[in-house]
Amino acid sequence: MATVVTADIIGSRALPDRTEAQRRIEAVFAAVEADLPLAERVLTATVGDEFQGEYPDLGAALASILLLTLALPDGLECRFGIGLGEAYTVDATAGQLAEGPAWWAARAAIDTLHAKQVRAMPAARTWIAAAEDEDAAVQEQVRLANAYVWARDELVSAMxxxxxxxxxxxxxxxxxxxxxxxxxxxxxxxxxxxxxxxxxxxxxxxxxxxx
CATH class of the missing domain: 1.10.10 (Arc Repressor Mutant, subunit A)
Incomplete structure (x- = not known):
């Protein structure tokens, strides 16, 4: 089972200097990984305001994302959708593309974050989703981890x-x-x-x- 992360920049279209924001976020991601290397594939810009990365397990992903949210400067924030499930690559003209249920779950987690931020959880920055075919133990782990990140994000957002x-x-x-x-x-x-x-x-x- 793979643990993958899709991240996007919150309010990217409203940033006064989008290029500088991208540069600073990428620098933070690189600095955090240098301080504590946890990723199997470091969060890397893909298209638009999105990043993708992969971690050895859920614990490593959650630990790294906490450091990332702490390290981002005021005025720059990201959402992090974590997906658990099968992941593979598809050959394309431009190179290999990330694909599979884990990535679909990460995208679903980002969509859930959007909805929760609009309603009862404006401070939410992280969400976890498992592929539908993952067993009950994995689904229960996801539910418990989401309870943790909800509380964690509330604390960090107030700092x-x-x-x-x-x-x-x-x-x-x-x-x-x-x-x-x-x-x-x-x-x-x-x-x-x-x-x-x-x-x-x-x-x-x-x-x-x-x-």
């Missing part, structure tokens, strides 16, 4: 850019003293920001998915 940097650093194993030096603030200020942002739960969730 400012500095708080996101601090949580990112804690996920990467940096101490509060090291983070304070980076941000040029006191360790007490770091501690207060982390506590107020709900960082402990995010960092522990990240660690659990990395096991």
């Amino acid at each position: 400012g850019e500095r708080a996101r940097r601090l949580v990112y650093g804690r996920c990467m194993g940096l101490t509060q003293r090291e983070l304070a030096a980076r941000e040029q603030i006191t360790q007490s200020a770091v501690s207060q920001l982390l506590t107020a942002s709900g960082a402990a739960g995010l960092v522990e969730g990240f660690a659990q998915w990395r096991r």
Whole structure:
């Protein structure tokens, strides 16, 4: 079973400098992968405002996506649809094309995110879907993971850019003293920001998915 990710840029048509936004997002994706290589195929621009990538399992995908959402600067956000199922490639004149139920599920997850953002879940940034032919155990894993990402996205969406940097650093194993030096603030200020942002739960969730 493959774990694939389709991502798109939120509000891409309204961005004042679409080219610069694309460049910055690609730089963030590359930096996160350099900090913690998890992808089997790094998220890469495909067409329009979309990216596609592949991970060894759901835990790696969820851990990486948390880092990506934390690392994106204010004003730039992406949706991430994760698909579980069979994936394969199709030969075409322009090269090999990603295809299969996992990719269809990832696209369905993106469509679900669009609908949820319009209605009750404006902070939702991640959703998971499994191919229809996946067994009950996989479908149950998806339901539990979606409950997790809903809560996680609510926490991240409420953070400012500095708080996101601090949580990112804690996920990467940096101490509060090291983070304070980076941000040029006191360790007490770091501690207060982390506590107020709900960082402990995010960092522990990240660690659990990395096991």
